Amino acid sequence: xxxxxxxxxxxxxxxxxxxxxxxxxxxxxxxxxxxxxxxxxxxxxxxxxxxxxxxxxxxxxxxxxxxxxxxxxxxxxxxxxxxxxxxxxxxxxxxxxxxxxxxxxxxxxxxxxxxxxxxxxxxxxxxxxxxxxxxxxxxxxxxxxxxxxxxxxxxxxxxxxxxxxxxxxxxxxxxxxxxxxxxxxxxxxxxxxxxxxxxxxxxxxxxxxxxxxxxxxxxxxxxxxxxxxxxxxxxxxxxxxxx
Amino acid sequence: xxxxxxxxxxxxxxxxxxxxxxxxxxxxxxxxxxxxxxxxxxxxxxxxxxxxxxxxxxxxxxxxxxxxxxxxxxxxxxxxxxxxxxxxxxxxxxxxxxxxxxxxxxxxxxxxxxxxxxxxxxxxxxxxxxxxxxxxxxxxxxxxxxxxxxxxxxxxxxxxxxxxxxxxxxxxxxxxxxxxxxxxxxxxxxxxxxxxxxxxxxxxxxxxxxxxxxxxxxxxxxxxxxxxxxxxxxxxxxxxxxxxxxxxxxxxxxxxxxxxxxxxxxxxxxxxxxxxxxxxxxxxxxxxxxxxxxxxxxxxxxxxxxxxxxxxxxxxxxxxxxxxxxxxxxxxxxxxxxxxxxxxxxxxxxxxxxxxxxxxxxxxxxxxxxxxxxxxxxxxxxxxxxxxxxxxxxxxxxxxxxxxxxxxxxxxxxxxxxxxxxxxxxxxxxxxxxxxxxxxxxxxxxxxxxxxxxxxxxxxxxxxxxxxxxxxxxxxxxxxxxxxxxxxxxxxxxxxxxxxxxxxxxxxxxxxxxxxxxxxxxxxxx
Numbered sequence: 001x002x003x004x005x006x007x008x009x010x011x012x013x014x015x016x017x018x019x020x021x022x023x024x025x026x027x028x029x030x031x032x033x034x035x036x037x038x039x040x041x042x043x044x045x046x047x048x049x050x051x052x053x054x055x056x057x058x059x060x061x062x063x064x065x066x067x068x069x070x071x072x073x074x075x076x077x078x079x080x081x082x083x084x085x086x087x088x089x090x091x092x093x094x095x096x097x098x099x100x101x102x103x104x105x106x107x108x109x110x111x112x113x114x115x116x117x118x119x120x121x122x123x124x125x126x127x128x129x130x131x132x133x134x135x136x137x138x139x140x141x142x143x144x145x146x147x148x149x150x151x152x153x154x155x156x157x158x159x160x161x162x163x164x165x166x167x168x169x170x171x172x173x174x175x176x177x178x179x180x181x182x183x184x185x186x187x188x189x190x191x192x193x194x195x196x197x198x199x200x201x202x203x204x205x206x207x208x209x210x211x212x213x214x215x216x217x218x219x220x221x222x223x224x225x226x227x228x229x230x231x232x233x234x235x236x237x238x239x240x241x242x243x
Numbered sequence: 244x245x246x247x248x249x250x251x252x253x254x255x256x257x258x259x260x261x262x263x264x265x266x267x268x269x270x271x272x273x274x275x276x277x278x279x280x281x282x283x284x285x286x287x288x289x290x291x292x293x294x295x296x297x298x299x300x301x302x303x304x305x306x307x308x309x310x311x312x313x314x315x316x317x318x319x320x321x322x323x324x325x326x327x328x329x330x331x332x333x334x335x336x337x338x339x340x341x342x343x344x345x346x347x348x349x350x351x352x353x354x355x356x357x358x359x360x361x362x363x364x365x366x367x368x369x370x371x372x373x374x375x376x377x378x379x380x381x382x383x384x385x386x387x388x389x390x391x392x393x394x395x396x397x398x399x400x401x402x403x404x405x406x407x408x409x410x411x412x413x414x415x416x417x418x419x420x421x422x423x424x425x426x427x428x429x430x431x432x433x434x435x436x437x438x439x440x441x442x443x444x445x446x447x448x449x450x451x452x453x454x455x456x457x458x459x460x461x462x463x464x465x466x467x468x469x470x471x472x473x474x475x476x477x478x479x480x481x482x483x484x485x486x487x488x489x490x491x492x493x494x495x496x497x498x499x500x501x502x503x504x505x506x507x508x509x510x511x512x513x514x515x516x517x518x519x520x521x522x523x524x525x526x527x528x529x530x531x532x533x534x535x536x537x538x539x540x541x542x543x544x545x546x547x548x549x550x551x552x553x554x555x556x557x558x559x560x561x562x563x564x565x566x567x568x569x570x571x572x573x574x575x576x577x578x579x580x581x582x583x584x585x586x587x588x589x590x591x592x593x594x595x596x597x598x599x600x601x602x603x604x605x606x607x608x609x610x611x612x613x614x615x616x617x618x619x620x621x622x623x624x625x626x627x628x629x630x631x632x633x634x635x636x637x638x639x640x641x642x643x644x645x646x647x648x649x650x651x652x653x654x655x656x657x658x659x660x661x662x663x664x665x666x667x668x669x670x671x672x673x674x675x676x677x678x679x680x681x682x683x684x685x686x687x688x689x690x691x692x693x694x695x696x697x698x699x700x701x702x703x704x705x706x707x708x709x710x711x712x713x714x715x716x717x718x719x720x721x722x723x724x725x726x727x728x729x730x731x732x733x734x735x736x737x738x739x740x741x742x743x744x745x746x747x748x749x750x751x752x753x754x755x756x757x758x759x760x761x762x763x764x765x766x767x768x769x
Contacts, residue, residue, distance in 0.1 A: 051620045054767040076622040087613045089532065090429065092514075092522075099518030100528050104621035124516035129429070140617065153620075 002065050004029050004151055004182045005050065011058035012045055012206075019045045021206035022059065027184055027199075032177050034197035035186040036237060042206040043186045044084070047155050050184075051081060063151075080105065080144035084156030084186075086136040088128035094139045095124030101143040108146040116142045119168050133160035145172050152176065152183045158192065170196060194233035202240055209240055246500075249364030253372035257346050261376070268338050269380055273387030275334060275709075279327040280395050282713060287319055296322060305586040308449040308551065311468045312456075320397050320473030324405050330712060332409045332467050333441060335384060336416035339377050340437040343417055346373035348424035348433050351505060360504060370421060370499055374492060377417050385410040398473065404481075405472035411484030415463040416441065418491025425498035428507035435539060446547055450554055463487060525623055526631045532609075533602055533635055540598045541643040544591055548650025548672075551587050553658045555580055555651070582737035584651050584668060591647050592675035593704075593711055593729050595640060599683035600700045602636035607690050607697040610769045619768065626764050629687075633756060636683050641676040648672025664736075671735040677748035678728035682707065684755035691762030694769045 005027035012020040020042045027033040037043050048054045049061050052072030061068055063075050088097055098117075102108035117124060120138045128136065137160045144152060152173075158166045166189070173183060173196050187193050193200070194214065201211040210217055217236045226239065258265070287293045297316040300306050307313060311329055315321025347370045350356050356369050385406040392402035416437065423436045444464040451459030452468075459465035466483040470476070502508050522528045530537075606629045609615045619625060649672070652665025686700035710727040713719050724730045731744040 048616070048768070051616070053616055053619060072619075073622045073624045076620060079620075081617075081620040083616060085613065086617070088617075089614060091535075092531075093516065095516035096514065096518040096522060100522050101617065101621060103518075103523035104525065104618070104623050106622075125513040127511040127514060130511055 003027060003062075004031075004064060005033075005184060006062040006065075007046065007050070007060065009059035010046065010049065010056055010061055012042075012049060012054065013057045019206055020049070020056075020059075023203060023206055024208040024211070025201050026211070027182060029182055030177075030180050031199055032173070032183040032185060032197045034193040034200040034233070035184055035203075036190070036193065036200060037203040038241065041203050043203065044155055045206075046203075047081075047153055047184070047186065050153065051076075077105070078149060079151040079153060080147045080149035081153045082137070082140045082144045082155065082157040084159050086133075086140040088131070088136050088139060090127065090129035092128055093125055094122055094128065094131065094135070097128060097139050098124070098143045098146070101140075102146060105147045105149070108143070109148070113142065113146040116145055116172070119172075120165055134162065134165070137161060138165065141169065141172075145176070150181060152181060154183065154185045154187070156187055157185075158187065158189065166192065190232070190234040190237055200233070202237065204241070246365040246367035247371055249359070249368040250371045250375070253359070253364065253368045254375055257372050257376045261342075265342075265376075265380055268342075269384045269387065272331060272335055272338065272384040273391060276327055276331050276388045277391045278709065278713070279323055279331075280391050280397070283319060283323040283326075284395050287322060290317075293317055293319060293322060304453050305583045308453050308587070309590055311448065312452055312471070315471060315474030318473055320401055320405075323392075323397070324401075324472040324474075326712065328405060328409060328467060328472070329445070329464060331388070332412040332464060333445065335381060335409060335413040336441050339381060339413045339417040340420045340434060340441070342377040342380065343373050343420040344424055344430050344433055344437075346376060347421070348427075349430040352428065352430050354505070356504060366504065367496060367499060370424075370495065374417060374421060378414060381410055381413040381417070384413075401473040401476055404470050404476055404478060407481055408467040408470040408472065411481055411488075412463055412467045414488040415466075415484045415491070418488045418495065421495035422491050422498065425495055425502060426508050428505075428509070428511070435536075439539070439543065442543060442547075446550060450550055454554055525628065526634070529605070529628070529631045530635055533605060533632070533639070536598070536602065537635075537639045537643075540595070541639070541646055544595060544643050544647040545650040547591065548587075548647040549654040549657075550650075552584075552651035552654025552656075552668075555583065555655050556659050578737065580655075582734060585671065585734040585737045587651070588644070588648060588672055588675055589729055589732065589734070590711070592644055592679055592732070593707055595644055595647075595675075596679045596682040596704055596707070596729075598643065599636055599640045599679045600686045600704060602639060603633055603683040603686045604690060604697050604700065605632045605636075607694060610694055613769075615768060625768075626760055629690075629763055630760060633683070633687055633760075637676075637680050637752075640679040640683065641673060644675045644679065645669050645673040667736050670740075674735050674740065674745060675729075675732050677745045677752065678732050680752040681728040681748045681755070684752040684759060687759035688755050688762070689759075691759035691766070693766065 003026050005025060007023060007025040010020050010023040011018070023042060023046060025035070025046065035043055045054070049056050050063055050068050052068040052075065055069050064078060066075060068075055092100070098113065099108070102113070120142060122135065122138045122142060126135075128139070131139070137157065141157060158169050161169065170192060177183065185193060185197055199211070199213050200217060202209045210220060214233065218231055221231055221236055221239055231239070287296055294317065297313070300316060301313040310326055313325060315325055350369060359369060360366060388406040388409065389402055392405065393399055419440055420433065420437045423433045427433050427436065444462040447462035448459040448465035448468065451457060451462070451465060459469070463484060466480050469480040470478070498508060522531045606615065609618070618628060648668040648670070649665060652662065652668040655664055656662030682704065685703055686697070689696040689699050707727040707729055710719065710724060711729060714724045714730065728748055731748060733741045733744065
């Protein structure tokens with residue numbers, strides 16, 4: 001079976017700025033893939049290319065084997081996306097927003113919606129203009145997790161959530177991975193990523209630095225003369241960037 | 244007063260942020276005035292020409308309703324003031340509205356005021372700075388009008404009065420905006436409310452000026468016009484805007500002291516926990532986003548049509564005082580009332596195109612607020628999404644301008660007991676729709692090229708307004724007049740309906756809309 005996400009030598013220029021400079025990213029079906037890198041390294045840009053919101057300037061990007069720019073609508077039927085900065089329509093309530101986003105994806109499972117709302121403790125009757133960042137994020141999470149997508153793309157999905165709700169998010173991801181869904185998870189909470197993901201890609205300045213399983217990353221660290229022992233993802237990540 | 248601590252810094256910050264846009268706006272206001280001064284002094288050099296202007300205008304109720312009392316038209320100054328005062332006043336009012344909200348309510352809505360207040364600024368500082376910067380800009384613009392008028396040899400005393408009258412209206416709107424910015428927590432809603440105030444100010448004086456004049460005294464725009472510069476030169480009406488500004492500004496600070504930062508006096512109420520089926524369809528959802536604006540505009544235009552229609556049959560009295568005008572009208576052919584209504588519909592259509600533009604550009608707002616990515620990462624095609632908003636814009640524009648015609652008909656019917664004109668007037672309103680579509684399609688084309696260019700559509704509309712005001716007096720070369728789509732709408736019901744220009748404009752809007760959509764599909768989301 002071919003890769004769900006296949007990115008090779010991806011380049012994206014904004015005017016004279018080069019945001020992506022030959023980035024590689026492969027995610028196989030059923031994988032939970034951690035997508036890591038410092039602020040401004042190009043994670044969100046890569047995701048926006050994969051969503052067909054912006055067009056690649058060069059290189060190759062494929063989602064389920066198809067071009068994300070020209071086949072956007074067909075591909076979007078198979079995926080759900082949660083951005084890190086969720087902006088909602090101020091006059092709509094959380095409940096209305098979840099239902100509207102769900103209906104675009106062909107409808108939500110009502111039982112699943114109810115269950116998620118309870119677990120995230122979201123007040124559905126509030127207007128989005130009165131939600132905090134964390135609550136806006138919950139709206140997007142419920143709308144995405146209540147669908148039956150093949151691929152979930154999470155771009156720092158828990159950056160506004162409290163530790164309790166972050167734990168709920170981790171549970172939810174564990175549940176869907178059990179059913180064979182593929183997940184691309186970009187996050188700065190490395191403990192969370194280590195806990196959930198089985199493979200990782202670390203990028204810097206629009207290029208891929210390392211990719212592979214935790215074991216593979218540990219071996220790389222060992223070959224650089226460090227004690228691999230029980231290095232956590234955080235140690236490895238910091239190691240990569242401190243040289 | 245501790246509440247005002249940090250006002251100086253806030254002013255410096257606002258000036259730094261607006262270092263480009265503020266001079267451009269001031270130059271725009273002064274430039275607009277200069278266009279009137281230059282074209283009037285060029286065109287009406289002799290007393291004979293001025294008398295001819297008076298004869299052709301004084302009895303024209305449409306021009307009186309649009310612009311104001313015509314008593315001063317016998318002098319160059321009076322003629323210049325007659326046309327420039329209301330237009331420049333309204334534009335400066337719109338500027339004041341945007342400027343005050345940009346620096347107070349919008350900042351607060353985006354959460355930046357919090358940051359400022361937490362770092363030692365007093366709670367009154369942001370509003371005080373917004374008011375001071377706006378008022379100062381209006382004053383600089385007023386000084387600019389005076390310089391232009393004096394440079395072209397207009398008498399200084401009345402020139403000062405004219406500049407102050409325009410300034411007065413701008414200041415009243417500044418204060419009014421400050422009040423509404425406290426009442427509602429949303430910049431968009433505040434702008435809508437102030438827009439209604441400006442519209443009502445214009446409407447009240449339009450009805451007053453074509454009637455016995457009483458209602459004009461209830462309008463801040465009427466106050467400005469009652470100074471009658473270069474004619475009766477009354478200074479005391481300037482006290483009215485002064486008092487109103489003082490009152491509204493005090494009221495806004497009083498309200499500000501009594502509300503929480505980050506919200507208005509009116510709190511958003513909880514809503515339904517599940518969506519109604521009407522917004523579960525992409526087009527239904529887009530309409531839900533536009534619903535408030537569509538209803539407000541439609542209501543406003545209908546009421547305006549009704550008001551104009553209801554006082555319509557009084558205009559015969561006004562006209563009978565001007566033999567030349569009746570003659571001129573007779574040569575065009577058609578009923579007097581019909582040509583009056585035709586010109587009213589033309590103006591409403593140009594103003595209504597403001598709705599068309601903002602409605603077509605709704606996806607631009609969604610894009611710059613970063614809400615579009617949430618929709619477009621779902622299986623909703625880029626093309627389908629923007630086409631849906633465009634469809635809503637075009638349909639609503641046609642409905643609201645046709646309803647303006649219906650309002651005219653019903654208003655006239657209520658006054659005269661004869662409703663038979665209504666059908667004809669609905670059709671006359673609808674005849675304006677292609678010009679509104681064409682304006683909207685140009686906005687879409689700009690949006691398709693790039694998100695940043697979208698706002699240029701407003702400059703386009705300003706151009707059409709300018710062409711309309713100057714073309715009413717035959718001051719412009721033909722080719723320039725022809726640039727505005729609104730010049731090509733036949734003046735029905737006064738003349739026979741010629742469908743050709745309407746078909747051509749409709750076809751053009753379709754082609755340009757298609758081009759705009761194609762460009763949009765090819766470009767990156769912001």
